[in-house]
Amino acid sequence: MVTNVTNFGRSGLSDWLVQRVSAIILALYSLFIVGYLLLHPGLDYMTWNGLFAQTWMRIFSLLAFVSLAAHAWVGLWTVTTDYLKPTGIRIATQTVIILAIFVFLVWGIQVLWGA
């Protein structure tokens, strides 16, 4: 067993599952958004705002954001462990990535529920 500390689950199986489940959620969310845009050709701000005012849409969006964050983390963690062999550079890059994901996630929540 290869030990590692920088990925969250410390399990390839959970990472693998997370990657696939989050992919499905993101696919559904994308389909929904694309479908919505197609069904509303003359979309204006009020309609768009109205959509995101509904609780179910906020929950669905939040789920998509969390999925995106998890998906990005697992994917980028894998890429960095593949290509960045010097430990210092790898840990630094991973730190930047995790901070960025955190910021984007919090920012996204704020957009959804904020003023």
Added chain:
Amino acid sequence: MSNLRSLTFDAIIIGGGGAGLRAALELAKSGKKTAVLSKVFPTRSHTVSAQGGITCAIASADPNDDWRWHMYDTVKGGDYIADQDAAEYMCSEGPKAVFELEHMGLPFSRFDNGRIYQRPFGGQSKNFGEGGQAARTCAAADRTGHALLHTLYQNNLKNNTTFLNEWYAVDLVKNANGDVVGCIAMDIETGDVVHVKSKATVLATGGSGRIYASTTNALINTGDGIGMALRAGFPMQDMEMWQFHPTGIYGAGTLVTEGCRGEGGYLINKDGERFMERYAPNAKDLAGRDVVARSMVMEILEGRGCGEKGDHVYLKLDHLGEEVLGKRLPGIVELSKTFAHVDPAKEPIPVVPTCHYMMGGVPTNVHGQAIMQDAEGNDKIINGLFACGEAACVSVHGANRLGGNSLLDLVVFGRAAGMFIESALNEGIEYLEASESDVESAMKRMNRWNESESGETVPELKRDLQDIMQNAFGVFRQEDNMQKGVKQLAELRERINNAYLPDKSNTFNTARVEALELDNLMEVAEATAVAALERKESRGAHSRYDYPDRDDVNWLKHSMYFPAEKRLGQREVNFAPKTVDMFEPKVRTY
């Protein structure tokens, strides 16, 4: 030179094939400081090429099977110069050794009842030849050797055996008393030469089929153990006995298992006739290998050979159907497509008798202890030296080995040697240390090559050696031809003594290894030639035009080749099994 690095072990096993790995496993379990020294990574050893199976009376195909019947077949197959105490040991201990392999994980094919699959092989009978064909060869499809070798390697990993992989043993080191106390070895990757000190040195170096131009043997089968023992002055037994396997693929020499005929395939000549019915009316295509090979050569000589040159025959398998071929002989389908460009489900495979197995070797007892003769011709144990597998001549195969008996030989006598060495080490072994000059003399030939400055190179000399052996010491032999061969070999030895190694580098120098191998091929070839010339009879695989009959009065004996005088002596065959009555020599028909 004297400040050679040294490594010390309780036992060093030279050779990582089936016999070496089985011996090593026994010793590793006992906790003795053991190492396997192999010139290739162990799973690349020639055992991996064994196809058809391991013959053993485990009573799976026939619940009434009896190891005594197997022993009878083995002794008869060997044309009565197999040692009966050794054949008895192998056949009676066999089931234990085979079940051990299964418990270690060997993926044997299975019958519906879950037991190990067994198929018929040549020379097998029930009830001491009276009960018809037996099916006694345990198989893992047609990849039994591969499955066996990998299983043994895996279990050595499990038991933390020390491996010196890609190391080449150069020569044995003897002390002042003539005891073997280790060897000189070279790490091929770095070129480092090391003095390996050991209380027990096991030669498990396999065969030497590469003395012939056409052989089923791997390129690594160069008789390294035989060469080392001969250079150390020890005698060899029954070296004239070389098995020619009936079915080597024409042109390529790759082996097609006897299991093909066991599963129902048969040989045909150019007229489509199943000619073995004439030569062996009862066993037909499943007669002894020597009998089948000779019959094939007779067909070819009498103008019934196949192909443009009429120089081979066909092995017909298409009637077995794709399902049987795919299930039982998948490797053969692959090999014949690759090397004969033939799909055996549709067309017959062109085959020709091809050098396959060395029945002779280092004479040993059933514990693997190497034997020489004292001045009176009595057996004398060589202290510190052991041999098992094809390199050894126990002898269970006599003048002709039965199919499937070599894998059994490997595991039974590899195991026996391991067990004996373990108990000997427990009782304590002390030999005189080798002196500097003892080590120096073992370094001699290595130094010779390293200091060579000009002369002929290895590839051409090797080719000449193989051609001499192929022409003079093939399936049929005769005096004048062999005399010429012996003379040519003497000349060749001179040329090899003056040969040149151009590449003197240290890192993975395969040219140096091939040069050292050539010396060994030379030793084996000469022992074979002298023994074949002197045995003036036909017995088993040794068949002479000028002496076509078996001569039990003069030659119901092992031959013993003494390298110092290049002389052929004799050694008594054992006719005293411990638990059964001995089998009297009879006329051998199938």
Added chain:
Amino acid sequence: MSKLQVSLYRYNPETDSAPYMEEFQVDTQGRDLMVLDVLHLVKEQDNGLAYRRSCREGVCGSDGMNMNGKNGLACITPLSEVVKKGKLTLRPLPGLPVIRDLVVDMGLFYKQYERIQPYLQNDQPAPAIERLQSPEERDKLDGLYECILCACCSTACPSFWWNPDKFVGPAGLLQAYRFLADSRDEATRERLAELEDPFSVFRCRGIMNCVAVCPKGLNPTRAIGKIREMLLANAT
């Protein structure tokens, strides 16, 4: 004349500061030789050429190498299958350190093989005869046990190139599944526990180079899929 142009990767650490390609002309006499035969002919021209070989019939796994860009066994690859425009380029297996010429250091490859505990584990007292196994149970080992450890697959795998110390690689995983699939083996739980980290199995990205190059026609990707299924089924 049937001259074949052979371009060979050469490196001898004692004399060369860097590897280079060397050109040879080989007379095949019009025969469809195996690549290994061509190497023998080259070695007669240049005795110093280093490559591994043993059985010369595709069962020992010694002579895995990269032939015109694709990994395979030299002894069972006929020229007609691999030569393009009269030219043959031979390089060592990619991704492993080169010792000399076509000889690579297989240490990391073997280490990954050893890591999966490639031996049957069963602590039950063995019966006096063999352990029984039905033909159907035995059939599950077909396509797995035949591996010859030639390393053609693992050295064709980008995931193994990047993480040869952590990713078991297709060859090792094929053997891992060979024991997981064996009805006689009792260490399933322990074996799976050793494999569930993010590297050992899960670094496989399903590129399937392993399947494309396996000279024995085996399918490590399928075996890896089966291991994933077992890990999933075993998880709580």
